[in-house]
Amino acid sequence: MSLSEFWDFLVLGVVLGSLYAVIAIGYTLVYGVLQLLNFAHSEVFMFGGYGGLLALTALIPETTPSGMNSVLYVAIGMLAGAALGGAVAFGLERVAYRPLRRHNAPRLVFLITAIGASFFLYNLAGKLFGRNALPMPAMYENGTALTVFGAELTVTQLLILVSAVAMMVLLDYVVNRTKMGSGIRAVAQDPEVAALMGVDIDKVVSRTFVLGGLLGGAAGFLFGTNSQVWYTMGFLPGITAFAAAVLGGIGNVRGAMLGGLVLGVVETMTVGLWGDDWRYVGAFVVLVLVLMVRPTGILGERLGRTA
Amino acid sequence: MLNKTIVKLAIPMAVGALALTGCGGGDSGSGGDVYKIAFQGPLSGDNVQLGQNMENGIQLAIEQANASGDLDFKIEYVPADDQGLPDKATAAAQKAIDDTDVVAVIGPAFSGPADTAAEVYGAAGLAAVSASATRPDLTTKGYETFLRAVPNDSSQGAGMAKYLTSKLKVEKVVVVDDKTDYGIGLADVAEKSLKDAGVDVVRQSVPQKTPDYSAAAKNVVKNKPDALIYAGYYQDAGPFAKKLKEAGFDGVAMSDDGTNDQQFIELAGDASDGWLLTCACTDATQEEATKKFAADYEKKYKQAPGTYSPESFDVTNMIIEEIKKLHEEGGVERQALVDALRGVKYKGLTKEFSFDDKGEFTNQTVYLYQVKGDSIEYQGSVDDLVG
Numbered sequence: 001m002s003l004s005e006f007w008d009f010l011v012l013g014v015v016l017g018s019l020y021a022v023i024a025i026g027y028t029l030v031y032g033v034l035q036l037l038n039f040a041h042s043e044v045f046m047f048g049g050y051g052g053l054l055a056l057t058a059l060i061p062e063t064t065p066s067g068m069n070s071v072l073y074v075a076i077g078m079l080a081g082a083a084l085g086g087a088v089a090f091g092l093e094r095v096a097y098r099p100l101r102r103h104n105a106p107r108l109v110f111l112i113t114a115i116g117a118s119f120f121l122y123n124l125a126g127k128l129f130g131r132n133a134l135p136m137p138a139m140y141e142n143g144t145a146l147t148v149f150g151a152e153l154t155v156t157q158l159l160i161l162v163s164a165v166a167m168m169v170l171l172d173y174v175v176n177r178t179k180m181g182s183g184i185r186a187v188a189q190d191p192e193v194a195a196l197m198g199v200d201i202d203k204v205v206s207r208t209f210v211l212g213g214l215l216g217g218a219a220g221f222l223f224g225t226n227s228q229v230w231y232t233m234g235f236l237p238g239i240t241a242f243a244a245a246v247l248g249g250i251g252n253v254r255g256a257m258l259g260g261l262v263l264g265v266v267e268t269m270t271v272g273l274w275g276d277d278w279r280y281v282g283a284f285v286v287l288v289l290v291l292m293v294r295p296t297g298i299l300g301e302r303l304g305r306t307a
Numbered sequence: 308m309l310n311k312t313i314v315k316l317a318i319p320m321a322v323g324a325l326a327l328t329g330c331g332g333g334d335s336g337s338g339g340d341v342y343k344i345a346f347q348g349p350l351s352g353d354n355v356q357l358g359q360n361m362e363n364g365i366q367l368a369i370e371q372a373n374a375s376g377d378l379d380f381k382i383e384y385v386p387a388d389d390q391g392l393p394d395k396a397t398a399a400a401q402k403a404i405d406d407t408d409v410v411a412v413i414g415p416a417f418s419g420p421a422d423t424a425a426e427v428y429g430a431a432g433l434a435a436v437s438a439s440a441t442r443p444d445l446t447t448k449g450y451e452t453f454l455r456a457v458p459n460d461s462s463q464g465a466g467m468a469k470y471l472t473s474k475l476k477v478e479k480v481v482v483v484d485d486k487t488d489y490g491i492g493l494a495d496v497a498e499k500s501l502k503d504a505g506v507d508v509v510r511q512s513v514p515q516k517t518p519d520y521s522a523a524a525k526n527v528v529k530n531k532p533d534a535l536i537y538a539g540y541y542q543d544a545g546p547f548a549k550k551l552k553e554a555g556f557d558g559v560a561m562s563d564d565g566t567n568d569q570q571f572i573e574l575a576g577d578a579s580d581g582w583l584l585t586c587a588c589t590d591a592t593q594e595e596a597t598k599k600f601a602a603d604y605e606k607k608y609k610q611a612p613g614t615y616s617p618e619s620f621d622v623t624n625m626i627i628e629e630i631k632k633l634h635e636e637g638g639v640e641r642q643a644l645v646d647a648l649r650g651v652k653y654k655g656l657t658k659e660f661s662f663d664d665k666g667e668f669t670n671q672t673v674y675l676y677q678v679k680g681d682s683i684e685y686q687g688s689v690d691d692l693v694g
Binding site for chain 2: 005008015126157226228237268272279
């Protein structure tokens with residue numbers, strides 16, 4: 001691999017990794033407060049893609065918008081994706097998980113419910129939106145936006161990168177600097193004491209799901225813009241993002257971001273070196289190696305403190 | 308309150324049940340024989356469009372045959388959905404087999420499911436005539452009732468290579484498969500034919516549903532090929548074409564009958580412009596013989612016939628004709644129909660149908676299409692184009 005190819009693939013890897021990072025946050029937040037592996041998060045992501053797609057299909061004009069109009073439509077798509085993602089995550093928590101918490105169901109029941117909810121949601125999407133993949137309507141002319149070390153970044157890639165970083169910075173602020181964030185961290189540390197201190201656990205859990213859902217939905221919109229939208233599109237990115245959350249230290253928000261970036265770069269580099277059939281081999285070898293040395297992930301577990 | 312609701316529900320249900328039994332009685336009372344033709348293919352799942360193209364062709368043929376008045380029996384249609392997946396194929400085949408009125412199956416539509424289900428059909432003595440499963444080795448495995456009514460991928464792969472080498476005189480080609488049975492089989496043949504013609508070939512694999520095709524596109528471009536062959540389906544060819552354009556690919560792009568669908572243009576947008584697509588299928592709206600079919604199809608389904616719609620229509624009519632002959636001779640048995648179909652000589656709209664002793668199709672013509680703007684335009688048969 002020549003140096004210029006190295007930069008090419010590195011840039012692609014960072015773009016993909018930033019998407020993984022945003023999805024991974026959804027897994028890690030929920031794990032932090034509930035110790036639940038919410039496998040239905042990949043479907044929240046998928047619905048985000050459809051949210052953006054439906055809003056844009058309804059609103060966008062025949063000719064490809066340009067200038068400020070492009071910005072407007074991107075914003076509409078992203079907000080619609082985030083809104084539908086948040087709504088699905090909210091509903092998921094209410095319908096699937098809250099009744100289980102009421103009955104103090106064992107951990108395994110939560111896991112199976114998560115898988116069941118995932119099946120239900122993607123088949124529902126297949127019924128509602130059809131099983132053919134759909135293209136995201138063009139919001140701008142997708143040419144080269146800028147060149148970094150000889151690697152060309154398209155408008156879409158730049159959009160993904162910028163919005164993913166913005167979302168991560170915003171989320172980091174929310175978790176560490178706001179009242180809602182301290183609620184989330186308190187429940188993650190010790191739910192019983194948090195409840196005694198007057199934290200409404202149900203509310204915090206619900207908000208955590210919505211927060212993860214907003215990010216997951218926006219990521220679904222970005223992913224759909226980069227490729228296309230279809231009813232099982234959540235599966236592979238979902239699994240990879242879950243691995244990213246584990247790699248960074250599940251329950252740890254900054255760990256999820258780091259893990260996502262690392263996996264995105266490793267995957268894409270592997271593809272550049274050995275071809276696409278080795279994509280997940282490279283990624284999961286790195287995952288296993290890291291977990292052998294640091295079983296709790298790169299930055300360690302738990303949202304509040306290490307367990 | 309509760310009782311009222313039950314009564315409210317119970318009355319229409321009872322009426323419905325009566326109506327149903329009424330219908331059943333009427334049917335058997337008329338005494339007409341009913342033969343069923345099943346279709347096994349993707350009627351849900353990711354490649355549903357390809358399955359629907361065929362299902363529409365089959366249903367149109369059945370409807371016209373029943374309405375024609377030539378038959379003193381009735382043909383009915385039975386769907387057997389395998390989602391195009393090998394692990395769903397056996398269950399779908401069993402559904403067709405268990406229905407004792409089913410005398411022949413069209414399909415399995417895809418090669419992977421065909422390989423799984425052909426044995427089951429063989430054991431049941433039920434004819435399985437696929438109008439689209441093109442993987443070469445399907446007819447070399449000794450499946451007893453499997454017939455292939457379409458040129459196989461050896462012809463398609465060889466046709467691709469022939470056009471690229473003889474017509475376009477390319478020197479370096481990247482061949483990409485999608486890791487499916489179909490894609491690998493086709494890519495193998497294309498690679499071999501190109502190498503035999505002295506062309507430099509780089510072989511790559513990009514599994515279906517790869518989350519990001521940009522790295523794959525970079526891998527193609529960095530080899531600086533004159534041409535690319537993508538062996539796979541439209542759902543992946545769409546985003547791949549987009550990323551190839553972004554990566555600055557400027558060679559000839561070519562794909563296969565799995566990509567040869569309007570959906571490809573929908574998904575890839577203007578990145579699909581100029582793509583060459585091969586297919587063992589003819590364009591119903593272009594050939595003189597199939598224009599009436601195309602018009603009937605459009606009238607019924609409000610869309611133009613898709614890939615393999617006319618071929619499915621032909622195969623259905625071929626089967627109906629054999630059923631008719633057997634019916635006149637006394638009765639239609641599954642095994643008798645298999646034997647009849649093996650020896651068939653049928654002139655359909657699209658081509659002549661006949662099979663060799665392995666169940667392989669004897670007519671191996673491959674056709675070329677090209678994406679131009681918003682439509683896939685028919686170019687003619689590869690042999691004619693190369694000249």
